[in-house]
Amino acid sequence: MARAPRPVVGITTYVTPATWGYWDVDAALVPLEYVNAIERAGGRPLLVPPIADGVDETLDALDGIVFSGGSDLDPDLYGQETHPETTGVVKDRDRAELALLEAALARDMPVLAVCRGSQVLNVALGGDLVQHLPDVIGDERHKHTPGTFADHDVRLESASRVGSILGERAPVKSHHHQGFGRLGKGLTEAAWADDGTVEAVEDPSRRFAVGVLWHPEAGDDGRLFEELVREAEAWARVEGDGRARAAVGKLREEAEGMS
Numbered sequence: 001m002a003r004a005p006r007p008v009v010g011i012t013t014y015v016t017p018a019t020w021g022y023w024d025v026d027a028a029l030v031p032l033e034y035v036n037a038i039e040r041a042g043g044r045p046l047l048v049p050p051i052a053d054g055v056d057e058t059l060d061a062l063d064g065i066v067f068s069g070g071s072d073l074d075p076d077l078y079g080q081e082t083h084p085e086t087t088g089v090v091k092d093r094d095r096a097e098l099a100l101l102e103a104a105l106a107r108d109m110p111v112l113a114v115c116r117g118s119q120v121l122n123v124a125l126g127g128d129l130v131q132h133l134p135d136v137i138g139d140e141r142h143k144h145t146p147g148t149f150a151d152h153d154v155r156l157e158s159a160s161r162v163g164s165i166l167g168e169r170a171p172v173k174s175h176h177h178q179g180f181g182r183l184g185k186g187l188t189e190a191a192w193a194d195d196g197t198v199e200a201v202e203d204p205s206r207r208f209a210v211g212v213l214w215h216p217e218a219g220d221d222g223r224l225f226e227e228l229v230r231e232a233e234a235w236a237r238v239e240g241d242g243r244a245r246a247a248v249g250k251l252r253e254e255a256e257g258m259s
Contacts, residue, residue, distance in 0.1 A: 006042060009228065010058070015027075042233075048062075055103045071088030122187060124184065125185045127183045129180065156190060174213060179213065180201060
C-alpha cells in the first residue's frame with residue numbers, strides 16, 4: 001500500500017545579505033533548524049520567499065505554513081513612529097508576509113508564527129507592538145546577547161491550545177527585544193514569561209493559529225511542529241477532497257459543453 005504523501009509546510013524566508021564560496025549577495029534564506037523541525041515532525045518543508053503577488057498560487061501548493069523569525073517590522077504598519085532601537089526593517093518582506101498571512105487565515109490554513117512571525121500575526125489582525133521591551137521591563141533578559149538565545153521558562157494557560165501541547169510550564173529559547181502591545185482581533189494570551197511579558201498568542205476560533213515569541217526550532221521540544229504537521233495533514237485531506245470535487249465538476253461542465 002502506497003504511503004500517503006507528507007503534508008507540505010511552507011517556511012517564510014529571511015531577506016538578508018549572505019556569503020558563501022566567492023559570493024556575497026542578498027539572499028532569501030532561513031536557518032536550517034526550521035527545515036529540520038518540519039522534517040522531523042513528518043512534514044515536507046518548502047521555503048517561501050517574500051513575493052507580494054501570487055499569494056493564492058503559493059498557498060495552493062501548501063498544507064500549512066510557518067512564519068519565521070527575523071528583523072523588526074515597519075512600525076508604520078501598526079501606526080507608530082519608529083523607536084531608536086527598531087532596526088533592520090525590510091518593507092518588502094513585511095508587506096509580502098502580511099498579505100500571505102491574511103490569505104492563509106482566510107483559508108483557515110494551519111499557521112505557526114515564530115518570534116517576528118508572531119508579531120506579523122498580531123499586526124495582520126489589527127494589533128500593535130511594544131517596540132523595545134527593556135523600556136517596559138527594565139532589562140534585556142529576552143535578548144541579553146545578540147546572536148545567543150536567552151533561556152527561560154514560560155507559564156502557559158492550561159485551557160489554551162499551546163498549553164494543551166506543552167503543559168503548564170515549559171523551557172524556551174528567546175531572542176527578541178520587541179513584544180505584543182494591543183492584541184489583534186480574535187487573539188488571546190496563551191503564555192507569559194516570569195516578568196509578565198506575553199510570550200504566546202493564539203486564535204481559538206481557528207483550526208490552528210498560534211504565535212510564539214520564542215524559537216521552538218532552536219530547542220529539543222518538537223511538539224509545536226508536530227501539532228502543526230498533524231493539523232496540516234488533516235487540512236490537506238479536507239482541502240484535497242474539495243479540490244477533487246471541484247476538478248470533477250469542471251470536467252463535467254467541459255464535457256457537457258462539448259456534447
